[in-house]
Amino acid sequence: MEFLPADHEEWLDMWAELADYPMNNGDAQCPFMGATWEYMGSTPDHHHFRHDKHPASGATEYVYIERRRKAMGWF
Helix, strand or coil: CECCCCCCCCHHHHHHHHHHCHHHCCCCCCCECCECCEEEEECCCEEEEEECCCCCCCCCEEEEEECHHHHCCCC
């Protein structure tokens, strides 16, 4: 697993895609009871996010966003 810096070319796109998930209603942070979405790192195929207490479910939620290079067939 690698951790992408905030100036990485995929950074803004992965957060925008996270916001587009239906449970997030356009919000990439979804603050609730002091918790927000956290970027956990990236594998060659996915970006990993966790929210300890998502406002839509009240539970810990995980989202795995496919990396752009994987979706385009870059290896």
